[in-house]
Amino acid sequence: MEILVLLKQVPATESLIAIANDRVSIKPDGLKYVMNPYDELAVEEALRIRESQGGTVTILSVGPAKAAEAIRTGLAMGADKGILIDPGNLTCDGLATAKLLAAAIKPMTYDIIIAGHRAVDDDNFQVATALAELLGIPNISMVVKQTLADGKIRCLCTVEGGTKEVEATLPALIATQRGLNDPRYASLPGIMKAKKKPLETRSIADLGLDAAGLQPLVTIKALKMPVERKGGRVIEGDSVAVKVAALVKALHEEAKVI
Template sequence: MEIAVLLKQVPATESLIEIADGGAAIKTDGINWVMNPYDELAVEEALQIRAAGGGTVTVFSLGPEKAVEALRTALAMGADTAVRIDPQGNSLDGLATAKVLAGELKKGAYDLIIAGHRAVDDDNFQVGPAVAELMGIPHISMVIRQEVTDGKIRCTRTIDGGTLVLETALPALITTQRGLNEPRYASLPGIMKAKKKPIDTRALSETGTNPGEPKVRTIAMRLPPQRKGGRIIEGDSAAAKAAALVKALREEAKVI
């Protein structure tokens, strides 16, 4: 089975985010960049499917030179080959990103495409489903379990208050949700091998896809307001503290 995985490099969730001059982007100096956590699930699932039925795993990323680090992480985990598409300084929104990736994926013959259901930096949930739509293939999102048999994939996906089981013929695209698997750590031999593996890099202009003007652009960024410190309710007894708490909630916070 030929499997493609879409991944993105994002700031680590513990990074201190600051807004850059101009107010429409973040400061990138000093940020620890990592593979998007949901894309780690996608890489791991692809490796498990390959282990069960054979085939190859190719990872794709649309990003600057720094995105090579995330691709090498995927190679160290066990992916076979990696492709980086250089945006050449273009600012691409989710739909434009999907157009470029779909155009590149159409050049291959992939039975299954796997992507994280969202990236933790922009949270737009768009790229995976849009790639499937542009390629004209079925798509199942938020997958927490899957089984590939007889040219079909059966998935359990999360819905509000429960789960849903869906089945579709391959080729198809699925997006991953937490609970699907536990991504492996890259071994030292895997890391050493990944350093020697070539990464196929091509410019956006070489993909043959015109993403067009972005439909969405960032106008301004603002940090959330700082939360005020907590308050300790004083009182001589539990009953007195409870009465003081109720009074504060009613008269000050006005929530009851």
């Protein structure tokens, strides 16, 4: 089974995000970068499929040279090799990122592509599904369980108010949702081994693409901070009953939400 995993390096979710002076990007200072949490699930699921079916796990990422760290983490978890696509000065929107990945993947042999359903920085929910379209393969999103049989993948997916099971013929792309698995930590021997695993970097030109076809259709005009919430009223009272009555009264008469 040839398995490809899409991965992105993102600021850790505990990060405080501040806007840079240009007003269209964030301040990189002091940010800790990690593998996107949904991509950890993707790497783990790929490793489990390889463990049961044999094959190779290849990680692909679009990002600056620094993003190689996140690929190395995936290699340390057990993936076999990595490809970093460095777009250089080009600012990629979600679709341009999918185009880069499609160009790298088209000449490759693969049975399954596994990706996080979104990256927790841009929150675009776009790259994985758009890539499936560009490759002309089916995609299944929000996967919490998958089984492979007879050239097909069957997935349990979360949807609003329930679940559904979707089946697709391989090759297919699946996008992970929390609950799929519990990602392993990279072991110390794993980290040592990862240093020797192949990780190649490709430029836009290496992929045979032209920056003109990758110009972003979505551009950030301005970033702003959401209105900061200030603490309101602490409900006082001698007993729980008094406080609860005061709260319900406030919600009913003042806030008018119940």
